[in-house]
Amino acid sequence: MVKISSNDVIAILRKYEVAGDENVPRHVSMMTISNPTVTSTMADFRFAKKQYYILFDDTANDDVEFVTAQIRSAKQDAMGDVVKNPTDNATSYALPYHGKEVYLFAVKSPKTRLDAELAERFPDLSRSTWQKHVKAGHVSVNGEVQLSPKHEIIKSDSIAVAIPDATDFSEATLPIIYIDDNVIVINKPIGVLSHSKGALNDEFTVAEFFGRYSTYNAGTNRPGIVHRLDRDTSGIMIGARNQETATLLQKQFADRRTKKTYLAIVDGIPKLPKAQIDLPIGRNPSAPSTFKVDVKGKSAITKYEVIAENDKNALVRLYPQTGRTHQLRVHMKYLNTPIMGDRVYGKPADRLYLHAASLEITIPQGDRRVFEAPMPQEFIDKFPQAK
DSSP states (O other): OOOOOHHHHHHHHHHTTSSOTTOOGGGEEEEEEEOSSTTEEEEEEEETTEEEEEEEETTSTTOHHHHHHHHHHHOTTOOEEEOOOTTOSSSOOOEEETTEEEEEEEEOOSEEEHHHHHHHHOTTSOHHHHHHHHHTTOEEETTEEOOOTTOEEETTSOEEEOOOOOOOOTTOOOOEEEEOSSEEEEEEOTTOBSSOSSSOOOSOBHHHHHTTTOOTTTTSSOTTBSSOOOTTOEEEEEEESSHHHHHHHHHHHHTTOOEEEEEEEEESOOSSSEEEEEOOEEEOTTSTTSEEEOTTSBOOEEEEEEEEEOSSEEEEEEEESSOOTTHHHHHHHHTTOOBTTOTTTSOOOSSOOEEEEEEEEEEGGGEEEEEEOOOOHHHHHHOGGGO
8 A cells, every 4th residue: 555645645736737836735635545456546635625536556557447447446426537647748647656657536526507507508608698597587407497507507407498588679769869871869768778788688778779770889789889878867879870980989088079068956055156076086995886086086077067056956067077987976976965866876866867968079071069958857847947
């Protein structure tokens, strides 16, 4: 019987390039020694959260089937592969160690995650997409719906996929303000997503509407999209109908050569009737999907002016000079006058009272245009004098 220590195991793992110089004997755990036959000795152990077997046998003659049979004679449920000798240009498995031939067997769990198995069986969809299908209840294992992508299965399990047909939005429409051969401009209603956030989406989006008119980004979830509005924000959105126009428009947004004007009703009344807010904005680490004023954040500038007020609220016109995510909402929150209906930075209401009222931009042929969306009725109801 060969004596095997954790020092030996680490040395052998290094030879197989499984362990590195940073690994030490204490990284080997749960080691047991056995003798599958009178001519062999086997070490069973864990390393780097994986199970391995090392077989000492001078009679194996590099026969993988023989080595595997030796291991399974001691561990009947062992599933995995004999590791190749990385130092041999020819395909071989045995390594010399202290005058003996050794073989390394890496155990593979017979179980695998449901999302990983789906991605392997149906490679046309990504693993992340399959995760969404599982969570949506579209996948059954052995006749039972599974809602966790982490659910463990084995190869013999029966997997059934029942993805519902996509909702038909062919009759859905959005109000078009302007359209020509290069651009389309709409007045986006509240509650409509600019584009879906992934492969699975069962609601009508601006992108789906633009896709009827645009070749730009066709075949993706963002056809025609060159900028976006939050779901709860209404107003002007412009789309590109071709690649050349998309490049022109995107460059203007990136270079801040567009002029955007928003209308908002805020809770409270700003102390100054007119001002410029120059406060950097960064992601809020305690709530990563939100943002806050942060000295380490990115530059953000907003000009505003109060155009009407009552006892509790003010109607303000906002002129963002930069385009940070949630910029207007974060800046108004910082002034202690959050936008009315802002469920994240303020208080809920019947809607988010933020409206993209106008956009000045150059469209192809050098035509500088100003596109406007009328003030929503909900704004007029609260400030009829501003109509």
